[in-house]
Amino acid sequence: MSNAIKETLFQFPNQVGFYKGKVRDVYIFDQELVVVASDRISAFDVVLPRPIPYKGQVLNQIAAKFLKATSDIVPNWVTTIPDPNVTIGRRCEPFKVEMVIRGYMAGHAAREYAAGKRILCGVELPENMRENDRFPEPIITPTTKAGEGHDEDISKEEILAQGIVSPADYSVLEQYTRALFQRGQEMAEEMGLILVDTKYEFGKFGDQILLIDEIHTPDSSRYFYAEGYEENQQKGLPQKQLSKEFVRQWLIANGFQGKDGQNVPEMTDNLVESISDRYIELYEKITGEKFLKANTEEIEARIEAAISTYLSQKN
The missing domain is CATH 3.30.200.20 (Phosphorylase Kinase; domain 1)
Structure with a gap:
């Protein structure tokens, strides 16, 4: 090896x-x-x-x-x-939020939805959605950026109320997030893929807002194969994914979800x-x-x- x-x-x-x-x-x-x-x-x-x-x-x-x-x-x-x-x-100087954007009801959003939640990070979710259905339009569901431990869901309203990001800067972050996601989806489509959701991180260098960290990688993003997507949705079948979700599923199958008292299975x-x-x-x-x-x-x-x-x- x-x-x-x-x-x-x-x-x-x-x-x-x-x-x-x-x-x-x-x-x-x-x-x-x-x-x-x-x-x-x-x-x-x-x-x-x-x-x-x-x-x-x-x-x-x-x-x-x-x-x-x-x-x-x-x-x-x-x-x-x-x-x-x-x-x-x-x-x-990084903003202390991660800008998560979702085009589909998948991953964390699907788990929260299945648990009965209909508001995610201040965004109202449509009724009668199935896992992996496409949202009418992409939704932004930010998280706090934790130095240690778990990132936490947070709403735009809470970010502004707590002064984590100024209203003017947050407006720019939203615009950049939607434009980047659209470009990412277009590039994915060219490769026969669907960019399902992803996250972006931004920071300031002087007064300029810059995109930082990684983007559109399998660690920060979820991809489906475009071929077979519609058929799988109609039949209620899982989607074929390109992401590290397969690692999460292996951990879940072996009794680990990062909760207290759980041990990582042998690799x-x-x-x-x-x-x-x-x-x-x-x-x-x-x-x-x-x-x-x-x-x-x-x-x-x-x-x-x-x-x-x-x-x-x-x-």
């Missing part, structure tokens, strides 16, 4: 901080962030015990493709990508390898490009060297 990055612990000249996210290691500089996409995998806001080979490369390269493809809609934080697992960009070599294969499949289906595996023999040394070269050329 190929090597995988569980974590990195580099030290670079002029580095002023370090942040370890669920799946990313972030090296902080005065005006820049160096973000290493590790091979960690999370579900239900819990980092699972084993990393997945090539997962970080998959996410980093999908995000790079879609950030470039949407830069005419909203400027983004990226300045360079010196390694398949690394993105370097401007250090923004066997075969399971880890199958998840890796699925991520590579996701990459190729979403981008329409062949996935070229980076050399993982000395993966940490490779990454450290790429970052060090970039930093030395800057100074």
Whole structure:
């Protein structure tokens, strides 16, 4: 089995901080962030015990493709990508909300709907919807951005009332979110896919709002195959998905949903390898490009060297 990055612990000249996210290691500089996409995998806001080979490369390269493809809609934080697992960009002050947008009754929304809820994040949901039905128009269901633990649903009204985002900035975030989702759906359609739901994160660099983090990856988004969608809905059958929902379903089937007292089931070599294969499949289906595996023999040394070269050329 190929090597995988569980974590990195580099030290670079002029580095002023370090942040370890669920799946990313972030090296902080005065005006820049160096973000290493590790091979960690999370579900239900819990980092699972084993990393997945090539997962970080998959996410980093999908995000790079879609950030470039949407830069005419909203400027983004990226300045360079010196390694398949690394993105370097401007250090923004992030908004403390994630802009979740949903085109279909799926995932968390479907679970809440099945539990009887008809208002999600302040948005009234239509009656008589079935799981995976399309909404009349996409809905924005924000969450708080938790430093640790679970992100929480929140409404636009609560965000504004609590002063988390100003009314003027929130209006821009909504406009960007809808425009990005429309572009993402158009690009997915070209690949025979449906972009079901996704999330976007934004930050400020000076007075400018930038798109940050990743977009339209299988970690941040849910895709259905377009072929067979209507037939499956008519027959009440599950949709064929391209997302990490298969990981969540494996956890649920083995008694884990991130709740207190629950333990993560054992991740066997075969399971880890199958998840890796699925991520590579996701990459190729979403981008329409062949996935070229980076050399993982000395993966940490490779990454450290790429970052060090970039930093030395800057100074």
